[in-house]
Amino acid sequence: MLFPNADVVVNPFLLVILGLLVGILGGFFGVGGGFLVTGGLLVFGVPATFAVGTGLTLVMGSSIINTLKHRRMGNVDFKLGFLMVCGTVPAVFAAEEVIKQLESAGVSGPVIRYVYVVFLGLLGSFIVYDYRRSLRRKGTGGSQLSTSGLTQRVQALTIGPQRLWLPGFGWVPTYIALPVSGIRRISVFIPISLGVFIGFFAGLLGAGGGFILMPVLVYVVGVPTVVAIGTDLFQIIITGSVGTFVKSMSNSVDPMMVVIMLASASLGSQLGAAATKVVDASRIRALFGVTILSGSLAVALRQVSESISGAEFLAPVASGVLLGFAGVICIVIAAMLISAKMKRPTSTGMGGPDTSHDGSNGHGTGPKTITSEPQRHEGDG
């Protein structure tokens, strides 16, 4: 099938498969999946500029679907999301300027890839280490985070004045409660600063930033994993929309490709989001860590293919590794969902009425810092 804007012939069945993978991973991990779509489209022969632009547009669309699904499950902290967006959007534009400087120096490609490999490698290794540690301590604390001390200190941080004068709003408090995230009091400057940090890295790496934001919210702020996933997706809608608009202006988006991938991504999103209800939070984080490590490996292979002559064959291998790992992770998620459904046949999880309320969502009555995460269920928020 010919796609007129990208002027390329691609088998639509491949796009449907790619969309399904992106939808499942997006719904389950709270990532946009930009790194996966772009890699996949490049393998299918789509020109690089269109692969990036079309990928970003799909990220925006699938994030809308995933956010709606997670909102219904009570997993989106809109207050936290809006605060982070205040920092993210300007930081993305600042990162664009840094990229321009790197491009003028002729080192943007390798620098971005090295940052990708090191950052993803460290992040993935830490998440897997944390999972192994929580397994060893299973008898004492279940899915307790290894950074629970850090999250307590971050939430207790005192930054700036208690109130701030804003034109049109008057005096507004700078310390707020985030009941959806189970946080009684936190300075607004913490999520805004995190938004700046994440927006800068996301802009630098040309991604939506979901793969950085989710672990930061869990391990640094102490947000429960499922709420981190939902809030992360909400934030990606904003950054994805800005990115889509900019890329469309430079005519590097093929909307027909996006609509085909979105059709299957929407089904994948339902499955991925439903799986977060039945899979243990520590397992979600462990699978996320493995996915991030596979991303790091894929980018490392691509860098080797470009820096060593005769190793060009590693470029398609890198994309194959990424797609292969994504496929395996999706199969694991589907298997977990099916096995959970067979154990609990009364809980529907994918749109039907949920009968599995346990009331333990960490809202209000529990400890103010989430160190051990109860599973949240639909209707709890």
Added chain:
Amino acid sequence: MYDSLTDFLKTFSAGHSVLWALLVVAVVATTSLVLYVFWELVLRLLFSKRSVKKTARPRAG
């Protein structure tokens, strides 16, 4: 139909960059909402039928 759509996509994207960008964002957002509602309804229907079947199953003996 396909040819006229192709022509429209090519000419509009080349001639009106801001309108084109707005159109892309609007089309993707609307498609996402429609697909979300569609799958929600389909899955609800599917699971409600399944639960009705389970409750309607006659007891042995």
